[in-house]
Amino acid sequence: MREAVIAVLVAAFVALWTRLTLRNIFHQPLLRRKNFLGEEVVGSAGLAFIGSAVLGWLLLCWRGFVDWHEGGQLMFAALWFGSLGLLDDLAGDGGAKGWRGHLMALFRQKRITTGFIKLVGGGIGAIFLSAWLFSVNVPPSVPRLSANWLSLLVFGTVLIAISANTLNLLDVRPSRALKGFWALSLVGLLVSGGEGWWSLLPLLAGTVAYAPADFRRQAMMGDAGSNPLGACFGVWVLNHWMSPSSGIATVELWILMAIFVAFQVYAECRSLTEDIKRVPPLRWLDELGVKK
Numbered sequence: 244m245r246e247a248v249i250a251v252l253v254a255a256f257v258a259l260w261t262r263l264t265l266r267n268i269f270h271q272p273l274l275r276r277k278n279f280l281g282e283e284v285v286g287s288a289g290l291a292f293i294g295s296a297v298l299g300w301l302l303l304c305w306r307g308f309v310d311w312h313e314g315g316q317l318m319f320a321a322l323w324f325g326s327l328g329l330l331d332d333l334a335g336d337g338g339a340k341g342w343r344g345h346l347m348a349l350f351r352q353k354r355i356t357t358g359f360i361k362l363v364g365g366g367i368g369a370i371f372l373s374a375w376l377f378s379v380n381v382p383p384s385v386p387r388l389s390a391n392w393l394s395l396l397v398f399g400t401v402l403i404a405i406s407a408n409t410l411n412l413l414d415v416r417p418s419r420a421l422k423g424f425w426a427l428s429l430v431g432l433l434v435s436g437g438e439g440w441w442s443l444l445p446l447l448a449g450t451v452a453y454a455p456a457d458f459r460r461q462a463m464m465g466d467a468g469s470n471p472l473g474a475c476f477g478v479w480v481l482n483h484w485m486s487p488s489s490g491i492a493t494v495e496l497w498i499l500m501a502i503f504v505a506f507q508v509y510a511e512c513r514s515l516t517e518d519i520k521r522v523p524p525l526r527w528l529d530e531l532g533v534k535k
Contacts, residue, residue: 249306250444257292257299257445258452264291265456273333276463279416284461287332289468292449293325296475299445308441312379316372316478317442323368324407324474327361328466365404365470372474373399376481391491398492398500399481405503406477407470412510414469417533418458421450424472431480434495439483446475459534 268274269285276286297318304314334357377395378387385391414420428443450472456462464472484496492500509515519525 246308249308250441253299253302254444254448256302257295257448260295260298261292261449261452264294265453265462269462276465278460278463280460282460284463285456286463287329287465287467288453288456288462289464289472290325290329292446292453292464293321293468293471295449295452296445297321299448300442303441303445312375313442313478313482316375316482317475319375320368320372320403320474320478321471324365324471325467327364327368328411328468328470331357331361332465332467361466361470365407365474366400368474369400369403369407369477370396372403372478373397373481376478380482380485395492398496402481402496402500402503403474403477405500405507406480407474409503409506410469410473410476411466412506412515414464414466416516416529417460417463418454418531419529420464420469420472421454421457422528422531424450424476427476431476431483435483439479442479442482446472458532 265288268288268291271285274286274288275283278284300309300314300318303309304311373396376399377392381387381392381395385395410420410423413423424446428447432440432443453462453464457464480496480499484493484499485491486493519529
């Protein structure tokens with residue numbers, strides 16, 4: 244009963260803070276953007292639920308419901324990837340698309356794009372988070388800097404980085420990134436047997452509070468919201484899907500990695516939006532709840 248009351252109070256606090264922050268973001272002219280229909284909306288609005296989630300994790304760590312290491316990793320992921328995303332939102336020219344476009348701009352045009360800065364910065368952040376995570380979670384039987392430990396480091400780095408980019412690739416139409424995150428969270432909790440739900444609570448409460456503005460095409464979460472959302476999910480999965488006794492990546496993690504990698508390749512070659520339009524069930528789900 245006590246846990247349920249605290250969960251409700253924390254969720255309500257995060258939701259309220261998200262709404263208050265969002266109201267302030269709506270008054271920032273620097274964040275005004277045109278959406279895919281040419282309507283003027285607020286961009287980078289994902290800052291509202293990312294900042295609120297950080298406060299939620301602080302409260303949960305303080306009260307002992309979330310481990311300080313995991314909470315710290317989630318807060319770092321939110322702030323680091325949120326800052327990189329905001330940089331791309333504010334300074335990006337939109338000329339180069341996808342990781343291939345940013346690399347081509349560098350090697351062919353000798354031009355460093357904000358997307359390339361985000362790519363490198365995201366990689367650095369993912370390495371740091373993966374090293375932190377496996378330094379804490381891997382049992383002493385796996386020596387640090389051994390081949391096994393380094394392979395885990397590489398695996399974790401790639402998973403966090405492409406998890407961040409996966410949510411970013413979904414954030415091209417209203418509600419799509421939110422639905423993607425909610426679906427991933429549901430699968431994540433099912434696989435973990437409900438373990439780690441406290442850690443997801445701030446993000447779930449924040450995104451639900453933010454959702455009406457996104458569904459009504461009043462706001463876009465932007466890279467400042469989608470990148471940290473995906474990175475935090477990657478961190479959460481590595482904390483709760485790993486096999487703590489053996490220190491190896493589980494089959495479920497490898498399957499998730501394969502799905503994420505396949506999605507990156509698919510998105511580089513095809514238009515997700517156009518393919519969704521061709522499949523009625525996917526089109527219905529994509530448009531569900533969104534303002535017509």
